[in-house]
Amino acid sequence: MDTLTRMRAFIDVVDAEGFSAAARKIGRSKALLSKYVRELEDEVGALLLNRTTRQFSLTEAGHAYYGRALEIIRDIDSLRDSVRDASGEIGGRLRLTAPRSYADAVIGEPLIAFAKAYPDVRLDVHLDDRFVDLVEEGFDLAIRIARLEDSSMIARRLADFTLTVCASPEAIERFGLPERPEDLSKKPCICDTNGRWRNNWPFYGPNEETISVPVSGPIEVNSPVVARKALVEHLGFGMLPRFAVREDLSAGRLVSVMDDYMARDGGIYAVYPHRRYLPARVRALVDFLADWHKRNGAES
Known part of the structure; x- marks a missing residue:
């Protein structure tokens, strides 16, 4: 042996x-x-x-x-x-880490589509909302939803990312329409604890100053899927990634509020370490994700 x-x-x-x-x-x-x-x-x-x-x-x-x-x-x-790359083959194991919210929402579909398109690549997907050290933990690629600050990595922007505060028309009628971020502290709020803000929601004033508003409500949960469901059931207001509620906003099941106070400089990125030889499977997945987001208009 x-x-x-x-x-x-x-x-x-x-x-x-x-x-x-x-x-x-x-x-x-x-x-x-x-x-x-x-x-x-x-x-x-x-x-x-x-x-x-x-x-x-x-x-x-x-x-x-x-x-x-x-x-x-x-x-x-x-x-x-x-x-293998020199022979034109694309295969092997690819270790990928991504936030749970990415895979739980409809935006996680390209990972399944990639697996179908490249059957010789074995995707090893780890869903984790903590910050993962790619080199230390042996990952080939990470999907990150944030403002990027780590210059030691190579990053490719896949899509824009924005948060939205929303509620159902029924909830707005019942609890009232908030006119300023501070009004939300007196409204029932659904807290998705995956977000770094947790119970202190971030907003931006007219001079780009940061406003932090403490909120509370009937449900705190570390899942945008469950939080979205609570919003659709008229339980209050919630701050979620726009991609998690995009279809509900389009259908009128939810209404976006506070848009003038939301940051607009976030993004969804594919991040990978500097390497002398980037495996073809990693390059193929990054290209596939970028193309999928472009074709599907995955503004987030």
Whole structure:
């Protein structure tokens, strides 16, 4: 058994945070993965993992080995990809991270469309609303919805992104139409806690000054899908990505308010690390997403 196979098994176990989870993910037995890691530890002469029936953690040596092993495996995979790219093939595993709101809303459709168009590419999609370190955590690509500040990454803008405060016509009739952002502090509000603002909604005044309005209401939930449903059921006002309620706004089920106070400089970006050889599958997905957003008018 070669060192690279053992090394890949070790990385799979660490990434999955356990032997059982790794075995399920890659389709190999827990016993085989345990054997590979044990052989790797014998080879390097150090304990890499602390493992008991209830706990799993890296040793100090394991931390150091994992970082270098990840770099080596990436270099080998990059070399393989460059050879494959030269032959015109597009395939392999692509690790992608995206916010839950991106995939939960209709705008997540291009990922499914890409999988159908490129059957030889295996998409490994991780939905996570926290900020993910692509290099440290081994991701090929991230979808980010924000103002970009990380200059160490390459970013391609896919679509505009705007927030909207909205409510159903019935809710507006019942609770009254807010005329200024501050009025919302006295209205029932549905809080999508995925947003960084949580219960303090951000607005912009006529001189671009930031206005933070504390809000509260009957529901707080970390899902724009559930928050949208609460709005359609007339429970109050909500601040959501426009893409999450676009169809409701067009159909008149929801009405947008406070538009003059919303920021307009956000975007949806495809972000990936600087690499000497960018795998063809990553380039293909970025191009596919950009084209899909353009064709579908996915203003967000």
